[in-house]
Amino acid sequence: GAVVSQHPSRVICKSGTSVKIECRSLDFQATTMFWYRQFPKQSLMLMATSNEGSKATYEQGVEKDKFLINHASLTLSTLTVTSAHPEDSSFYICSASGGMNTGELFFGEGSRLTVL
Amino acid sequence: KQEVTQIPAALSVPEGENLVLNCSFTDSAIYNLQWFRQDPGKGLTSLLLIQSSQREQTSGRLNASLDKSSGRSTLYIAASQPGDSATYLCAVILNDYKLSFGAGTTVTVRA
Numbered sequence: 001g002a003v004v005s006q007h008p009s010r011v012i013c014k015s016g017t018s019v020k021i022e023c024r025s026l027d028f029q030a031t032t033m034f035w036y037r038q039f040p041k042q043s044l045m046l047m048a049t050s051n052e053g054s055k056a057t058y059e060q061g062v063e064k065d066k067f068l069i070n071h072a073s074l075t076l077s078t079l080t081v082t083s084a085h086p087e088d089s090s091f092y093i094c095s096a097s098g099g100m101n102t103g104e105l106f107f108g109e110g111s112r113l114t115v116l
Numbered sequence: 117k118q119e120v121t122q123i124p125a126a127l128s129v130p131e132g133e134n135l136v137l138n139c140s141f142t143d144s145a146i147y148n149l150q151w152f153r154q155d156p157g158k159g160l161t162s163l164l165l166i167q168s169s170q171r172e173q174t175s176g177r178l179n180a181s182l183d184k185s186s187g188r189s190t191l192y193i194a195a196s197q198p199g200d201s202a203t204y205l206c207a208v209i210l211n212d213y214k215l216s217f218g219a220g221t222t223v224t225v226r227a
Contacts, residue, residue, distance in 0.1 A: 042219065043205060043217040043219045043220055044160075044217045046214060049214065091157075095160075104148070104162065105162075107160040108159055110157075112157065
């Protein structure tokens, strides 16, 4: 299947700093990427839909100024957690869709963010 | 709003036993349904994708069925192995590619 790469896999930062997470589709062009957040022992919650060349669409309750999403190319979307706080500590996962008639989505390995 | 429920939340079986994982969803207007596996602290691995026009998909020891009219999907894992221990997530895919996930079933296969 298609490969989606996410980086970094783990990051620890101090409260108040910003952290950028990258999501890349390695062998296909992804017109649409999705960002999810997962709390311990809970399922994934969709945060936002990222479309190449346009503004991201955020789900209700997700602060767009807090979680900046940029989808500048067909193979890269980034999520920046700005002014991170301990409550932002979570597992963030991206998925990508595009050029696949089946509608199947492929997921990155996830990024574990810990804010001290 | 689409709600996805997975039962049971956890399951422990001896090696060799068949596994049956259930997923139900409230809105039958889905595009696809996808089953994933998640190992602790890891991302998602896609297991099976069932398109809305299909009734089942098979891959090796895995078989997934889909009944849109009743809002149900079942994942069968035959002859379970300790390596099958993981959390299994069901997700329904809407026409705009958004997914709604169930909370998952955590499976433990005892050697």
